[in-house]
Amino acid sequence: MKKAHFLLTGAAIAVALACGAAPASAQTVKIAFIDPLSGMMGSLGTNELRSWQYAADIANQQDWTGGPKLEVVGFDNNLSPQQSLTLLREAADQGIRYIVQGNGSSVGLALEDAVAKYNERNPGKELVYLNYGAIDPAMTNAKCSFWQFSLDANSDMKMEALTSYLAKNPSVKKVYLIDQDYSFGHDVARAAKEDLERKRPDIQIVGDEFHPLAKVKDFSPYASKIKASGADTVITGNWGSDLALLIKAGKDAGVTANYYTYYATTTGVPTAMGAAGAGRVKYIGYFGPNTPGNPPQADQVFDGFKKKYNDDLSMIATYTGIALLSKAFKQTHSTDPVKVAKALEGMKVQSLNGMVQMRADDHQLQQPLVITTWVKADGKVVKHDQENTGYGWRTDAVLDAASATLPTTCQMKRPE
Known part of the structure; x- marks a missing residue:
């Protein structure tokens, strides 16, 4: 360098x-x-x-x-x-x-x-x-x-934007929550349940699962539970290898639910998804590489x-x-x-x-947020693929900063 x-x-x-x-x-x-x-x-x-x-x-x-x-x-x-x-x-x-x-x-x-x-x-x-x-x-x-x-x-901001988006989709009826077992994972699950209850009380939470952080190497038991639940939607705050292995296990188990994630763009996850994630794995975050107007x-x-x-x-x-x-x-x-x-x-x-x-x-x-879907790169709408997979992120929605702005309870102590 x-x-x-x-x-x-x-x-x-x-x-x-x-x-x-x-x-x-x-x-x-x-x-x-x-x-x-x-x-x-x-x-x-x-x-x-x-x-x-x-x-x-x-x-x-x-x-x-x-x-x-x-x-x-x-x-x-x-x-x-x-x-x-x-x-x-x-x-x-x-x-x-x-x-x-x-x-x-x-x-x-x-x-x-x-x-x-x-x-x-x-x-x-x-x-x-x-x-x-x-x-x-x-x-x-x-x-x-x-x-x-x-x-x-923060996770509450992302969930506020995501659940507002999901609330408009009548095909979302059964949601499975799976997260890492530490403070962040519990915050994701809590916010999902609270926000969905407020915006779409008819949606059924059919799973609320936690697993150890960065220790699980085989997610097939979790994938089997997701499939058996009949969930049409999975919401997860998993990141890194925990997300890559979860999606891989779901692919192997034949899970057909849509995954709404915070971190499917991170290293290793795109390769684990490959073609099996096309059209089903979503990402809520602050950037889409193929967003018009970047x-x-x-x-x-x-x-x-x-x-x-x-x-x-x-x-x-x-x-x-x-x-x-x-x-x-x-x-x-x-x-x-x-x-x-x-x-x-x-x-x-x-x-x-x-x-x-x-x-x-x-x-x-x-900052603005986006919701994107993993699809085959076409050089036009999806110019940038990821990890040389031939697949990338299509931006479905651009949400201005106000859509995720939440009040704060912070009592800032500043130096004199």
Whole structure:
């Protein structure tokens, strides 16, 4: 990876940190990526690390920051909250002031709390946590923090939009819920039941299943239950290998229900689906690569990433995060985390899915959402396939940010 770095001696770095923030143009700002880079979720984490690094490369080449260069450094947490806290301390000890993480709300909640406590104990050495995928609603509600910024729509926001869409479909009559057994999975199931009861009380919930996170290697028993239930619709918050293996098992078992997912675009899932998922696997999220009206740079970024890594960009929140951080550096003429965090509040940037805004009240990004279906790529409506399968995501609906905007209970405690 080509990067232009301004190198500082150890003494110069020490002086810069002691003085708060060095002149912006004199710095290389390191960003710690704390997520799985090995194990069952390792391929997903590797893709996401490259996504952050690729976006940072674009920012460096185009001087988005107005001076400082960006470098994203990977830390393998093995999807463990405890190990993530150890890595957070290691990153802080190395002088890294910006943290990114997105796999697992159990990790995200631990980091959010740890960052807030660290900052209370270490004034002048504060950390900022950019959360690109841990979407437990508590992170921007009851447990919100000034130092955490959520770049993805939380699970309640996505379910609000999804159930409004499903409520208009009379063919949806029996829904099976299957999720990972931790806080995020339980939030997905809770929101699905509450929202469907409110919008379509005639829909029958025929299954409400939880399974261990990243430990199940054979989902055939679960697929058999889904088939036996007679469900016409499956709603799942599963991600990574848990989603890929679930869909594969459903294919093998002859499950004919439509799957509505949060994460079917993530690494490994498209290959597991192949032709068997065509027309049946759906995705609710903040970006569709084939959405009409995407900003022009979307195709450029997708094509460039594919050319460099022979892989697909699966998380555009990484691009959004670099765009926000860069604009804050440029706007404040500083890389000081306190100044940058304050600048991020209410900030708008143009991302790959259009104009987005970081809501100041709770640090929850407000952005449009899409509902897409896995279909055969035709080079026109579906220009981008995924994982060289010949299949990609057809955008069925584009929902403006207001369709998923929810009130917040956040009581933000800001530094003086």
